[in-house]
Amino acid sequence: MTILLICLAVAAVSYLLGSIMFGVIISNWFYHDDIRTHGSGSAGMTNMLRTFGKKAAVFTAAGDGLKAVASVLFARLLVSMLLGGENQLVAMLIEYLAMAFVMLGHFKPLFFGFKGGKGVITGGFSLLVINPPVVLSMLAVFLVAFCTSRMVSLGSILAASSYPVFTLLYGLVFQKQPLQQVIAATAIALFLGGSVVYMHRSNIKRILSGTEYKFDGSHKKN
Secondary structure (H helix, E strand, O other), X not given: OHHHHHHHHHXXXXXXXXXXXXXXXXXXXXXXXXXXXXXXXXXXXXXXXXHHOHHHHHHHHHHHHHHHHHHHHHHHHHHHHHOOXXXXXXXXHHHHHHHHHXXXXXXXXXXXXXXXXXXXXXXXXXXXXXXXHHHHHHHHHHHHHHHHHOOHHHHHHHHHHHHHHHHHHHHHHHOOOOHHHHHHHHHHHHHHHHHHXXXXXXXXXXXXXXXXOOOOOOOOOO
């Protein structure tokens, strides 16, 4: 019963935190506009950068990152207070539950008509708390893809796709985790990474058609 209550509390708090859309708040308060009516329609950092500039993008990324960190730390605190450190697998799964629900809130925010962002920053900062080596490896994939293509979306898609691969590799080879824990973490990574790729499905269509936005200005107009 204790584990169930922790899971319910973590899911609820994480979803509500995820539903705080800093891109929408910043665009409304400071620019009297809704970022979701511009560009890709996303409330994330990249669309804020293209539409309102660097300062808006930085504050959006900071807010989306902090809410993700807060959700995982809340889960960790509850587990520590109520369960202790007896079951590492359960503790890990509850932290991933926080990550999943803060991302869900970001995808479908309760406070903003269920239209949010694509979860790259939110997922990345959640994972930075849970498994730093994996997210740093994903960041390397993102940077190589972005520097080669000048497309943030392609970098995000490839980084998300690499998530289960790095989770499996680090869990088995470097972190020497129990097999059960590695399998669970990899399955979760496959689901969460796949959800980020799915949220980029319109970007994938534009990449294939050659109309996706590039930061060198060489993209074609739709």
